[in-house]
Amino acid sequence: MYNGGKIITGLVIFIGLVSLPFWANMGGSYEQPKIELPKNSTECIAPKEEMRTSHMQLLNDWRDMALREGKRTYISASGKEYTISLQNTCMECHTSKAEFCDKCHTDAGVTPYCWDCHVPPKEAK
Amino acid sequence: MKQSRRNFLKFAGLSAAGLCLAPTAAALASGGGGAGKAHAVVNAKTLHAKRWAMVVDTRKLNTEEAIETLAEVCHHIHNVPTIPGKQEVKWLWEGTYAETFPEQENNFPSEDLEKRRFPLLCNHCENPSCVRVCPTKATFKRADGIVAMDYHRCIGCRYCMAACPYGSRSFNFMDPRPFMDMDKINKKFPTRMRGVVEKCNFCVERLAIGEMPACVEKSSGAITFGDLQDPDSSVRKVLRENFTIRRKPAVGTEPGVYYII
Ligand code: SF4
Ligand code: SF4
Ligand code: SF4
Numbered sequence: 602m603y604n605g606g607k608i609i610t611g612l613v614i615f616i617g618l619v620s621l622p623f624w625a626n627m628g629g630s631y632e633q634p635k636i637e638l639p640k641n642s643t644e645c646i647a648p649k650e651e652m653r654t655s656h657m658q659l660l661n662d663w664r665d666m667a668l669r670e671g672k673r674t675y676i677s678a679s680g681k682e683y684t685i686s687l688q689n690t691c692m693e694c695h696t697s698k699a700e701f702c703d704k705c706h707t708d709a710g711v712t713p714y715c716w717d718c719h720v721p722p723k724e725a726k
Numbered sequence: 727m728k729q730s731r732r733n734f735l736k737f738a739g740l741s742a743a744g745l746c747l748a749p750t751a752a753a754l755a756s757g758g759g760g761a762g763k764a765h766a767v768v769n770a771k772t773l774h775a776k777r778w779a780m781v782v783d784t785r786k787l788n789t790e791e792a793i794e795t796l797a798e799v800c801h802h803i804h805n806v807p808t809i810p811g812k813q814e815v816k817w818l819w820e821g822t823y824a825e826t827f828p829e830q831e832n833n834f835p836s837e838d839l840e841k842r843r844f845p846l847l848c849n850h851c852e853n854p855s856c857v858r859v860c861p862t863k864a865t866f867k868r869a870d871g872i873v874a875m876d877y878h879r880c881i882g883c884r885y886c887m888a889a890c891p892y893g894s895r896s897f898n899f900m901d902p903r904p905f906m907d908m909d910k911i912n913k914k915f916p917t918r919m920r921g922v923v924e925k926c927n928f929c930v931e932r933l934a935i936g937e938m939p940a941c942v943e944k945s946s947g948a949i950t951f952g953d954l955q956d957p958d959s960s961v962r963k964v965l966r967e968n969f970t971i972r973r974k975p976a977v978g979t980e981p982g983v984y985y986i987i
Contacts, residue, residue: 647764663766668876671868672766673934685766689914717901717919718877720911 634708637700645694646677657713660687688719696722771936775953777871778850778928779982780942781964787948788842793820796845796941800926803940805917807905815896817926818847818941826985829976839987845941845949848873848894848926849973849981856886856895865923871954871982872928882921891977895925954982 645652647659666672667685675683684690695701698721706713787793797818800806806817824831826844850873856865857873864879865886887895901920911917915931918924929939937943942951952961961984970984 664876664878666766668874669866669868670766671768671772671870671930671934673769673772674767676765676767678762678764684769688916714919718916720913720916722913 634704636704637697639694639696642694644679644681646675646681646683646690660715663687687715692719692722697724698722699724769934769936771934773933773936773938775870775959776955777852777953777982778933779871779952779954779961779984780850780928780939781950781961781968781970781984781986782845783948783950783964783968783986784842784844785986787845787945790820790843793818793843793845796944799940799944803912803915804927805902805906805911805915806924807902807917809900809902809905813897813899815898815902815924817896817924818845820844821846827971827973829974830971844985846892846894847941847983848890848928849892849979849983850928851982852980853978855889855891855977855979859885859889861885868930872930874927874930875924877916877918877922877924880922882923884923886923891974891979892981895923897923 652659663675663685666675673685675685677683692698698716702721787796797816797820800818801808801816804817806815809815820843823835823839823842823844826846850871852871854865854867854873857867860866861883862879862881864876864881865873866876867873882897884897887893887897898918898920902917906917929937929941932939938951942949950960950964952959954961956962964986965984968986970986972981972984974981
């Protein structure tokens with residue numbers, strides 16, 4: 602093999618560089634962002650853990666229920682009734698997009714485009 | 727050998743029977759009750775119909791100003807932007823007799839008819855060509871006849887615009903928000919994003935809370951809205967008592983909007 606040594610050294614350097622972000626992040630600990638919880642209500646439509654891990658699936662289901670099946674009333678596991686609506690139900694309690702939604706989304710590096718259409722509540726500046 | 731085959735078949739048969747019974751047993755075990763598991767239901771106040779339809783009395787509603795008032799209400803509650811020029815977005819607009827009924831035009835119309843303006847909107851057709859061509863099913867027909875849009879799914883291919891014989895659809899060439907007063911928009915209804923197609927939705931969000939469509943409510947009786955399949959409904963009554971026509975009958979989409987001439 603011509604220049605075998607050089608090629609292998611080159612490869613090692615290349616892989617090292619490419620995986621640099623990975624090495625740089627090693628050992629660090631992830632701290633959950635401090636989000637602002639609603640002041641005017643104590644209970645969400647589902648347990649906190651469930652909302653944390655699968656609010657996106659729930660919103661997806663809500664969309665189909667409301668738009669396609671015409672079902673716009675949600676009865677939670679605890680028997681409470683809610684109107685199926687991101688804008689009129691979720692954002693009624695979570696009145697600050699910046700202090701609630703954005704905090705985790707920014708941390709997780711996701712940019713959901715919900716807000717291109719759904720109007721978040723006005724933030725007090 | 728024989729014995730074991732026999733046992734095997736017996737066992738297989740029993741297993742199969744068990745498998746058949748399992749779903750029933752599971753359903754029985756869970757009690758089939760709704761409580762305890764989150765689920766969705768239709769709003770208690772929802773207005774129901776087998777087939778929603780609209781009848782416009784153009785003897786009462788026929789001026790540009792009157793139709794404009796209805797369009798303003800519709801566009802306001804649905805956050806339809808006001809974009810000047812060819813990129814405009816519209817749910818309810820107006821047209822002349824010739825524009826509304828191009829196939830039914832006459833060479834010497836009455837002066838009255840020549841002056842009249844007609845409100846135009848999506849016809850919520852019985853055979854909607856827009857639904858047939860939509861590759862993502864973003865446009866779909868509900869069981870009650872309303873041709874609805876799921877903007878989440880629209881990819882902006884505009885097949886539906888090409889397919890609709892009535893020009894009932896508008897494409898969002900750009901973000902509509904700069905063309906709206908964001909302080910005055912209807913917070914209860916979303917806006918749209920760039921790159922989706924939109925149109926009149928027969929006010930499904932109002933029917934769901936027991937209210938009539940906004941243009942119907944605002945028309946002071948000139949527009950009737952109701953169930954086409956119910957012989958005792960308000961729309962069937964006005965259809966029985968008046969001569970009505972629909973737009974472009976030859977294309978076969980069977981519009982759900984009727985015009986009393
Ligand atoms: S009027 Fe056009 S957009 Fe409306 S249902 Fe008929 S074909 Fe579809
Ligand atoms: S533009 Fe949207 S609604 Fe129209 S056909 Fe394409 S995906 Fe369907
Ligand atoms: S039925 Fe509703 S959405 Fe359609 S034109 Fe009338 S007000 Fe607008």
